[in-house]
Amino acid sequence: MEFRDLKTQYKALKNNIAKAIFEVLDEGSYIMGRQVHELEKMLADYVGVKHCITCANGTDALTLALMVWGVKEGDAVFVPDFTFFATGEVVSFEGATPIFVDIDKDTFNMDPDKLEQSIQLVINEGKLNPKAIITVDLFGLPADYNKIEPIAKKYNLLLLEDGAQGFGGRIGDRKACSFGDIATTSFFPAKPLGCYGDGGAIFTNNDNWAEIIKSLRIHGKGKDKYDNVRIGMNSRLDTIQAAILIEKFKAFVEYELDEVNRIADIYTKELNGIVKTPVVPDGFYSSWAQYSIQCKDEAERNNLMEYLKQQGIPTMIYYNKPMSKQKAFSSEEYEPKFTITEQVSKTILSLPISPYLNNINLNNINTIIKGAI
Template sequence: MEFRGLKAQYQKYRSEIDESIHNVLQKGHFIGGSEVQELEEQLSKYQGVKHCITCANGTEAMSLVLMAWGIKEGDAVFVPDFTFFSTAEVVALIGATPIFVDVDQGTFNMDPVKLEKSITKVIQEGKLTPKVIIPVDLFGLPANYIEIKKIAKHHNLLILEDSAQGFGGKIGDKNAGSFGDAGTVSFFPAKPLGAYGDGGAIFTSDDRLAETITSLKMHGKGKNKYDNIRIGFNSRLDTIQAAVLLVKYRAFVEHELEDINKVAKMYDDELASIVKVPKIPQGYYSSFAQYTIKLKHTTDRDGLHNHLLNMGIPSFVYYHKPMHKQTAFSYLKYNDDNFTITNELCNTVLSLPIHPYLTEKEISTVVDNVKSYFNN
């Protein structure tokens, strides 16, 4: 059984993917080919923004935005404590300070109430200047942008939406990745829209920001690549990856997003009385990068994980360790008592197999084994 269904997806679209890759090989335009521009045009239209700028990966997508905004040492950037390392890593890498914020117990996303308290505390301490909020659309569910945008406006802060896992998620009719002043997505293979290698993109309707990012991602180029007007780096999406993504994007919008939500609904119906299933607030729509359940105790989580493993069913823990406990951030000296929800989640969550190609038989196998574990 596959955790994210990449092999099953390839078998279904093998001829289209192979042909798309072959076309790139025939043309020989491996960097900056027409497929890259076509992908950017299609994704910007889907997102309802003016610009989609592809790059090498989702981490560098966030780095490019922060660099373009001039975020630097002495600036505070607010990041959820329950997330992948890169969300905070990019902040520290440019010399700014990540300020970790505990998350909501139901959605696992950044808690707006705690965000407001964290901003107020930083202002009162006077050592750092609040500049940016980076909410994460965790496991495919958009963060609470209704409240977060109010807070950002009140404190005059920028919003960088980390939608690495969120592509396809929605609040109402608005897509994840389009809520912030800029949004980023990852094309890591296991993401909702994944390439066959690394890749990423930035979404924005800010013309000046888009121009600066386009320069930064190509060594700070000006009129051409030999006219360098700023210090940047090399962060481009390969043409072959764009060719793969064009095929997979069509599948994503035609049926995958709908199908993965059907799988999640089947899990909900069977497991809601046994474990805590994902909470999707009214008006929200998840792309289910992960289907993450919450157990009562660590022993339950670890026991179920091992039981599923013994039955040949993959499951994973996202995430074992909060940001504030990462060794790389030990210099920040956070108070562990301020992160009660994140600490609990790290000890009790488990992600089950989910993808658009999961069969009803496979779903039943997962469900039956979860039930049998608790029955025994």
């Protein structure tokens, strides 16, 4: 059994993907070919923003956003304490200070109340300049932008949506990667929309920022690649990956998103009351990058994980250590005390999920968990 069944997905899309790749090979434009621009337009139209700028990976996408905003030493950037390392890493990479914010116990996303408390703390201490907020659409569920966007405006902070796991999610009619001032996503293979390597994208409605990001991703180019007007980086999406993503995006929109939600609904129906199942608030829609349950304590979680492994069922722990506890951030003075993040990291367990998880395996997983608990 696969944790995220990319093999079955490939079999379903094999002919279309092969045709798309051979078109790139026939055309011979391997970097920034026409498929890159076609993909950018498709994704911008789907999300509902003016600009989509692709790049080499999701981490670069975050970095490019912070670069265009001029985030620097002395700035404070507020990030959730429960997420992948890259979200905090890019802040430190720009010389700024990540301020870790605790999460909501049900959604695992940044807690808006804790966010405002953290902002006020930094303002009152007066050591750092509050600059931006990076939210994360964790496991496919958009953060609570209904509450976070007003907080950003209240304190005049830039808002960056890290939609690496959230592409396809939405709140009401607003889709993930349309929130905040800039949004980013990742096309890492296991993401809701993934390629066969690394890839990423930046979304914004700001014309000026879009033009600067296009320059920054190609060595700060001006009118051509030998006219360099600013210090940038080399972060382009390969044409072959763009061609693959175009074909995978069609399947994503046509049936994958609906199917992964059907599977998540079955998990929740069967496991609710046995373990703590994920919460999707009213009006929210998840793209289910992960389906993550919570056990009553760390021992139960670890025992269940081992038992499922013995039955041939793969699981993962996202994430077993808060960001603030990572050694790389040990010098930061803004470390939360005992938090929801710390509790969740000891009890969370992610189960296999993908649009291609068949009903036999799904029922087997549910039956085994019920028996084990």
